[in-house]
Amino acid sequence: MAKKELQPSLKTSHIPAGTSWIGYNLSRMKSQRQLMWMSFPFIAFIAIFAYGPLWGWLMAFQNYRPGIGFMEQDWVGLDHFRTLFTDPTFLRVIRNTLAMSLISLFLGFVGSIGLALLLNELRMILFKRVVQTVSYLPHFLSWIIVTGIVANVLSTETGIVNVLLTKLGLIDAPINFFAEPKYFWGIVGLSSMWKEIGWGTIIYLAAMASINPSLYEAASIDGAGRFRKMFNVTLPSIKPTIIILLIINVGNVLNAGFEIQYLLGNGLVQDVSETIDIFVLKYGINLGNYSLATAAGIFKSVVSLVLIFIANGIAKSLGEERLI
Amino acid sequence: MKRFSRKRSLGDSIFSITNGIFMLLVMVVTLYPFLNTIAVSFNNGLDTIRGGIYLWPREWTLQNYVSVFQNPNLTQAAFISVARTVVGTVVQLFCTAMLAYVLSRKEYMFNKLVTTLFVMTMYFSGGLIPGYMLIKQVGLLNSFWVYIIPGLIGVFNMIVIRTYIQGLSEGLIESAKMDGAGDFRIFMRIVLPLSKPVLATVALFIAVGQWNSWFDSMLYTAGNRNLTTLQYELMKLLSSATSQGGTVNVDSFKNVTNMVTPVSIRAAITVVTAMPIVLLYPFLQKYFVTGLTIGGVKE
Numbered sequence: 001m002a003k004k005e006l007q008p009s010l011k012t013s014h015i016p017a018g019t020s021w022i023g024y025n026l027s028r029m030k031s032q033r034q035l036m037w038m039s040f041p042f043i044a045f046i047a048i049f050a051y052g053p054l055w056g057w058l059m060a061f062q063n064y065r066p067g068i069g070f071m072e073q074d075w076v077g078l079d080h081f082r083t084l085f086t087d088p089t090f091l092r093v094i095r096n097t098l099a100m101s102l103i104s105l106f107l108g109f110v111g112s113i114g115l116a117l118l119l120n121e122l123r124m125i126l127f128k129r130v131v132q133t134v135s136y137l138p139h140f141l142s143w144i145i146v147t148g149i150v151a152n153v154l155s156t157e158t159g160i161v162n163v164l165l166t167k168l169g170l171i172d173a174p175i176n177f178f179a180e181p182k183y184f185w186g187i188v189g190l191s192s193m194w195k196e197i198g199w200g201t202i203i204y205l206a207a208m209a210s211i212n213p214s215l216y217e218a219a220s221i222d223g224a225g226r227f228r229k230m231f232n233v234t235l236p237s238i239k240p241t242i243i244i245l246l247i248i249n250v251g252n253v254l255n256a257g258f259e260i261q262y263l264l265g266n267g268l269v270q271d272v273s274e275t276i277d278i279f280v281l282k283y284g285i286n287l288g289n290y291s292l293a294t295a296a297g298i299f300k301s302v303v304s305l306v307l308i309f310i311a312n313g314i315a316k317s318l319g320e321e322r323l324i
Numbered sequence: 325m326k327r328f329s330r331k332r333s334l335g336d337s338i339f340s341i342t343n344g345i346f347m348l349l350v351m352v353v354t355l356y357p358f359l360n361t362i363a364v365s366f367n368n369g370l371d372t373i374r375g376g377i378y379l380w381p382r383e384w385t386l387q388n389y390v391s392v393f394q395n396p397n398l399t400q401a402a403f404i405s406v407a408r409t410v411v412g413t414v415v416q417l418f419c420t421a422m423l424a425y426v427l428s429r430k431e432y433m434f435n436k437l438v439t440t441l442f443v444m445t446m447y448f449s450g451g452l453i454p455g456y457m458l459i460k461q462v463g464l465l466n467s468f469w470v471y472i473i474p475g476l477i478g479v480f481n482m483i484v485i486r487t488y489i490q491g492l493s494e495g496l497i498e499s500a501k502m503d504g505a506g507d508f509r510i511f512m513r514i515v516l517p518l519s520k521p522v523l524a525t526v527a528l529f530i531a532v533g534q535w536n537s538w539f540d541s542m543l544y545t546a547g548n549r550n551l552t553t554l555q556y557e558l559m560k561l562l563s564s565a566t567s568q569g570g571t572v573n574v575d576s577f578k579n580v581t582n583m584v585t586p587v588s589i590r591a592a593i594t595v596v597t598a599m600p601i602v603l604l605y606p607f608l609q610k611y612f613v614t615g616l617t618i619g620g621v622k623e
Contacts, residue, residue: 025433028433029433032429032431032432032433032507034506034507034508035426035429035431035432035507037508038422038423038425038426038507038508038511039423039426039427039432039434039438042419042422042423042426042438042476042477043434043438043441045476045477046441046442046445046477048458048462049458049473049474049476050441050445050449050450051441052450052458053449053450053451053454053455053457053458054450054454055450055454056450056451056453056454056455056457056458057450057451057454059453059454115350118343118346118347119347121339121340121343122343122344122347123340127344127347130351131347131350131351133606133609134350134351134354134355135350135351135354136605136609137354137358137602137605138354140532140536140601140605141536141598141601142535142536142537142538142555142597143536144536144538144555144558144559144562144597145558145594145597145598147562148361148558148562148590148594149357149358149361149594150357151562152357152360152361152364152587152590152591153357153360157373157375158372158373158375158376158377158587160356160357160360160378163375194353194354198354225333225335225336225339226335226336226339227339251447258539259539263559263562277452280451280452280453281452284452284453284456285452285453285456285543290453290457293451293452293453294451294453294454297450297451297452297453297454298451300451301448301449301451304447304448305447305448308447
């Protein structure tokens, strides 16, 4: 990885003698007024659309009722947070989010790294390219299409999985995969893996392409076979990439989980399928309990931010490039 | 290396063959569900229920597609989907690239501040409810522009483009400045044309994102049937059929024939919705691999 270029320092020492700090900066602004004009709309945009809604966080500390001014609401302090953490539904929702997120994370990592290692060993370039093209494809399809396909593959009557299992004599009657809670997490994990495994290999393959070939030659001379080279040369060489991706994903543990669970979930598996985001949607938009839903949203944001800072700290202490 | 290839050991060949077979398996697992869906979409709906449709339709029919295209809801939704994809891609690509250019200029005074402000938004947001209330307040509820404006800047895309621009020759920009060109002119005349590969990559990402999104449609435009997108309409059809084990409301499709079933309609809409991406992406693939590797994980 290339070293970061040194940014020209903006310290006061650069101010020419005889000019005031304000005067200096004003003249700089003037000299780059086109850049100022170009960036102004975007600063306004982010202020309104990204930072504006943060005011809404106050709702979590009120009994928000629509139609009344923001400051005239009843203030209730931490009541909603107390409700959340004593509510068995919410605790279950946290468990579901974590479980599905970690399963998908694990399967995604192992799957993508494994596939990348094997793709890297393919000698026929054309074949390699075809496999790659095919494996990227699901990444570009919406979860709606993918869940439709998953439902089709797992359907009781005509789904290929049930057909195969029956023909192989492994089961007597078709399994209704969407009616039993015990299958749900697995379905979510494998569906995510199916959708993203190919896409995940891109970054590893790029890392593998930059490995110095002399390492492989040296290993060959030492008598290493294909497997040994994979485990003792390729894998250690992409370790920094693996670590940095792992760290980035840690911060997203509570974020990973809305679309697929919302689309595949149903009344029968509700106890294992609902995630924090679905909880927020249900309480906020459907039931109109804005305050409680906002409190749940805040909890998620705060935990994610803390996780990112921890991950960032770990990255720094491991001597990897920092994220933020 | 080539010289040694004759001396490949037995273990080596076994590995290569197993690996090749495994890769074929990966391709089958990825492709079969698509091909099966396509086959079902061309098969007589009532016949499909009997099972046994794998890669080829048994009783060919175009009835499923005819029903889909004769449903006025779906044609309107398709129009909105196309419109938001085209408008959204052009507008967002331009805005994202312009911000990327500004933030690639080291002399820009607020560089660090603005970069931090944008990068922070990748990690947290106001959340669903406050976001919804903002959209309502600024009057975007039930408006076409709700698909375009809130997503004006994609931060990840911005970083990818900025990294690319930083790799362009600084001398080129400096000499244009000497000739009296302003930053906007440099951006339009020099940076944009030189950044075609990365712009193509990002355009693909934005277009796919626009085409695929349904949640904003559900949340912000569900009150206005003229503004819902194809994906959202597909979602409504699927969620009523797949998981609950219930039946799709196929009545609206039945005016043509009674040969269509929830399964066949679902397959046809899935194919219609997926087709633009499947057709487009092989052409852009060569760009995105290089484009992504450049932008990469860095920062």
